[in-house]
Amino acid sequence: MELVCPICNGMAIYLLKCSNCGKVMENRGTIGEFLDDYSPYLAMDITQQIDGVPYDQCVHLFYCKNCDHDKRVPIKKMRI
Ligand SMILES: [Zn+2]
Numbered sequence: 001m002e003l004v005c006p007i008c009n010g011m012a013i014y015l016l017k018c019s020n021c022g023k024v025m026e027n028r029g030t031i032g033e034f035l036d037d038y039s040p041y042l043a044m045d046i047t048q049q050i051d052g053v054p055y056d057q058c059v060h061l062f063y064c065k066n067c068d069h070d071k072r073v074p075i076k077k078m079r080i
């Protein structure tokens with residue numbers, strides 16, 4: 001058995017409403033993918049912060065286009 005994130009594998013769609021404005025937030029992918037777009041300095045900071053994430057969780061970044069609010073959401077991985 002393997003632990004996989006249902007969202008990364010297209011098995012589930014997570015709809016998250018923005019806590020500011022109530023619009024549906026966009027899934028911007030995992031924190032890991034997100035790091036590629038940023039400078040090494042920022043990447044290091046984020047990596048340190050997510051070190052505490054349990055191995056069975058995949059942290060996704062959700063973004064609200066309406067009010068420019070973002071949120072990290074830990075998604076529980078499933079066994080397949
Ligand atoms: Zn994922």
Ligand SMILES: [Zn+2]
Pocket residue numbers: 018019020021022023064065066067068069
């Ligand atoms: Zn919003």
